[in-house]
Amino acid sequence: MRLFFSADQLLHRPTQYGVHGRLVRPLENPDRAETLIGSLARLGLSAEAPPAVDRGAVLKVHPGHYVDFLETAYDRFQALPNAGPEVLPNAHPYFSGASVFGARPAPKTQGILGQCGWYIGDLSCAMTAQTFKAALASASTAAAATEAVRGGARAAFALCRPPGHHAYPDRANGFCFFNNAAIAAEILRQRFARVAILDFDTHHGDGTQAIFYARDDVFFGSVHTDPTAYYPHFFGYGDERGTGAGEGCNLNLPLAPGSGDGAYVAAVRRLAEAADDFGAEAIVLSAGWDAHRDDPLSKLDVSTAAYPKIAEILKSLARPTVIVQEGGYSLAAVAEAAPAFVESFGVD
Numbered sequence: 001m002r003l004f005f006s007a008d009q010l011l012h013r014p015t016q017y018g019v020h021g022r023l024v025r026p027l028e029n030p031d032r033a034e035t036l037i038g039s040l041a042r043l044g045l046s047a048e049a050p051p052a053v054d055r056g057a058v059l060k061v062h063p064g065h066y067v068d069f070l071e072t073a074y075d076r077f078q079a080l081p082n083a084g085p086e087v088l089p090n091a092h093p094y095f096s097g098a099s100v101f102g103a104r105p106a107p108k109t110q111g112i113l114g115q116c117g118w119y120i121g122d123l124s125c126a127m128t129a130q131t132f133k134a135a136l137a138s139a140s141t142a143a144a145a146t147e148a149v150r151g152g153a154r155a156a157f158a159l160c161r162p163p164g165h166h167a168y169p170d171r172a173n174g175f176c177f178f179n180n181a182a183i184a185a186e187i188l189r190q191r192f193a194r195v196a197i198l199d200f201d202t203h204h205g206d207g208t209q210a211i212f213y214a215r216d217d218v219f220f221g222s223v224h225t226d227p228t229a230y231y232p233h234f235f236g237y238g239d240e241r242g243t244g245a246g247e248g249c250n251l252n253l254p255l256a257p258g259s260g261d262g263a264y265v266a267a268v269r270r271l272a273e274a275a276d277d278f279g280a281e282a283i284v285l286s287a288g289w290d291a292h293r294d295d296p297l298s299k300l301d302v303s304t305a306a307y308p309k310i311a312e313i314l315k316s317l318a319r320p321t322v323i324v325q326e327g328g329y330s331l332a333a334v335a336e337a338a339p340a341f342v343e344s345f346g347v348d
C-alpha cells in the first residue's frame with residue numbers, strides 16, 4: 001500500500017478552538033499527523049510527497065469564490081483594526097438547516113467579517129497565514145493517493161491533515177477546509193462509473209453528504225455517533241436518504257452513545273453491503289479513529305480490536321480503495337488503531 005503525505009500539511013498550527021464556550025488549544029494539530037507517520041512506518045510504509053494538486057480537481061468540489069476566500073482571508077483579516085492572530089468568524093448569516101445542498105452563490109457582502117460568517121461555519125476552523133497552503137497540501141495528498149488507485153493500485157492511504165469530511169462545497173467546518181474524500185471520489189469517477197464513500201469517523205461526514213446528496217453516481221454511507229446531542233448536530237440522522245436522483249444513495253447509521261465494538265462493526269458491515277448493492281466499482285474510506293473509547297471527543301466505547309475487524313470487512317469488498325485520513329485525537333489511540341486497520345487491510 002502506498003502512503004502519501006505532504007510536510008506542508010504541518011504548517012497549519014492554529015492556537016484557538018472554540019468548545020463549550022471557551023477558546024482552547026485545538027485538538028486537531030500537527031502531532032496527529034506525525035504520530036500517524038510513525039505508527040505506519042512500523043508496518044514498513046514510508047510516505048511519498050504528492051505533487052501539487054491540480055486546482056481543477058479542487059474546483060470539481062468547491063466553487064472558485066470559496067477557494068479565493070480561503071486563499072485571501074488571512075491577509076484581509078489581518079488588515080482589520082486590532083485583528084487577532086487567526087481568522088475567526090463572529091457573525092453568521094441566516095442559514096436554513098433543512099435542505100440546503102450544493103454551493104450557495106457568492107455572498108453580496110464584500111467585507112472580510114461578513115465573508116468569514118458566510119464561508120466559515122464554526123470556531124474550529126481558525127485560519128493562520130499557512131492554513132490555505134496546508135489545506136491545499138492535504139487535498140494534494142488525497143489526489144495523489146487517488147491517482148495511484150485510478151492507475152491500478154489496489155489501495156492507497158492519503159494521510160490528510162487538516163481533515164475534510166465536514167467541509168461543504170462552500171463552507172469550512174469542523175477542522176475541515178477542503179473535502180478530501182469528495183475530491184478523491186470525483187477523481188475516481190473519471191474511471192469508475194459508481195463510487196462509494198464509506199465514513200467510519202465518529203462524527204457524521206455532513207460535508208460529504210451535502211456534496212453528493214442529489215447524486216446517483218456516488219453513494220455516501222456513514223456510521224457515527226447519534227447527532228441528537230453531538231457534532232455536527234444538524235445532519236447525520238437516519239431519515240436522510242438522498243434527494244432527487246440521489247434518493248436512496250445516502251445511508252446514515254447513527255449509534256447511541258456508549259455503543260461498543262459489536263454495534264460499530266455491525267454498522268460497517270451494513271455500509272459495506274450497501275456499497276456492494278449500489279454497485280460501487282471503487283471505494284473511498286473516510287477513516288477516522290475518534291470512535292475509539294480513549295479519544296477525547298468519543299462518546300462511543302469502541303476498542304482497538306474493532307479496527308482490524310472493520311478492515312477485514314472493507315477489504316472483502318475487493319474494490320480499488322482510497323483510504324482518506326479524517327479524525328482521531330488521542331495520539332495513543334491513533335498509534336494503535338490506524339496501523340491495526342492498515343495491517344488487516346493489507347500493506348501490499
Ligand SMILES: [Zn+2]
Pocket residue numbers: 201202203288290326327328
Ligand atoms: Zn471525527
